[in-house]
Amino acid sequence: MALPLSCSKRVKEVLSEQHLDIMATKILAPVKTERQILENSMLEDDPNANCAVTQEEKTRPRWGPQHKGAQELANLYSKGKRTQECICVGICLTLMVVNFFFIIFHVRMDNLSTILVAAFCGIVTADFGSGLVHWAADTWGSVELPILGKNFLRPFREHHIDPTSITRHDFIETNGDNFMVTIPFLARMVWDFLTLPADGVERKFTWNCYVFLLAIFVAMTNQIHKWSHTYFGLPAWVVWLQEHHVILPRRHHRIHHVAPHETYFCITTGWLNWPLEKLRFWSILELLIEHTTGYKPRADDMKWAQKGT
Ligand SMILES: [Zn+2]
Numbered sequence: 115m116a117l118p119l120s121c122s123k124r125v126k127e128v129l130s131e132q133h134l135d136i137m138a139t140k141i142l143a144p145v146k147t148e149r150q151i152l153e154n155s156m157l158e159d160d161p162n163a164n165c166a167v168t169q170e171e172k173t174r175p176r177w178g179p180q181h182k183g184a185q186e187l188a189n190l191y192s193k194g195k196r197t198q199e200c201i202c203v204g205i206c207l208t209l210m211v212v213n214f215f216f217i218i219f220h221v222r223m224d225n226l227s228t229i230l231v232a233a234f235c236g237i238v239t240a241d242f243g244s245g246l247v248h249w250a251a252d253t254w255g256s257v258e259l260p261i262l263g264k265n266f267l268r269p270f271r272e273h274h275i276d277p278t279s280i281t282r283h284d285f286i287e288t289n290g291d292n293f294m295v296t297i298p299f300l301a302r303m304v305w306d307f308l309t310l311p312a313d314g315v316e317r318k319f320t321w322n323c324y325v326f327l328l329a330i331f332v333a334m335t336n337q338i339h340k341w342s343h344t345y346f347g348l349p350a351w352v353v354w355l356q357e358h359h360v361i362l363p364r365r366h367h368r369i370h371h372v373a374p375h376e377t378y379f380c381i382t383t384g385w386l387n388w389p390l391e392k393l394r395f396w397s398i399l400e401l402l403i404e405h406t407t408g409y410k411p412r413a414d415d416m417k418w419a420q421k422g423t
């Protein structure tokens with residue numbers, strides 16, 4: 115029997131309301147529940163494990179400095195690597211100071227709004243870049259790879275099984291690699307300021323402001339990441355920036371540390387984590403790579419996690 119027109123219209127309305135409700139619930143659902151966070155990540159703000167769920171977790175924690183894999187990885191940090199980091203931090207800081215003075219010298223107040231937009235885009239790009247590099251290093255490759263493995267993938271593996279080790283690393287070990295990445299771009303900027311004629315400098319000025327803020331946030335990413343793991347003794351201004359989500363907040367980054375570490379890879383501001391998760395950006399990328407290469411995502415990460423205590 116056919117429904118009267120007004121009735122079928124109402125049924126359609128109710129169905130579409132329900133559909134919208136389901137969509138809204140899906141979109142607004144937490145990426146990881148409180149329980150998942152509690153059961154599958156290290157209790158970093160609770161060093162005495164008072165909140166540990168199981169007895170095993172209280173006596174034999176799955177994460178931390180006593181993890182055999184973490185100890186093995188920590189021992190692979192070499193003198194040569196340390197030297198590379200010291201050199202990179204020195205060169206990068208020098209280039210930053212030089213570029214800063216060039217920017218102050220050439221800045222014009224009537225361009226301020228364009229410069230601010232460029233700076234904002236630089237920060238967003240840095241967040242995306244941090245996610246892409248972090249995802250690639252966490253998900254693919256192995257510590258056994260020549261040069262790349264021991265020097266650049268090792269810290270990512272160590273960080274998952276001993277997340278608080280980063281809080282015991284000094285400035286050089288924390289920031290050396292990120293500072294290194296920015297050197298070619300900052301060097302190019304200095305070269306431009308020194309060699310371009312005045313109108314050339316002016317034409318590239320907004321672009322250079324974008325690159326400068328991008329470089330600063332890329333360089334600062336692991337320091338910001340370290341702060342997101344530091345639950346005690348942070349300066350008040352850092353906590354303020356975290357609480358207002360200007361930089362990566364601590365509760366926000368806990369979502370990445372829920373095993374098997376498959377989401378929330380952005381670690382500069384973390385602004386892009388939620389939209390990328392809702393777009394299933396990382397899982398689609400992984401499916402495509404697994405389909406074309408046959409490699410399983412996070413196989414090496416899993417191997418190190420299983421070395422246990
Ligand atoms: Zn990670």
Ligand SMILES: [Zn+2]
Binds near residue numbers: 343
């Ligand atoms: Zn982390």
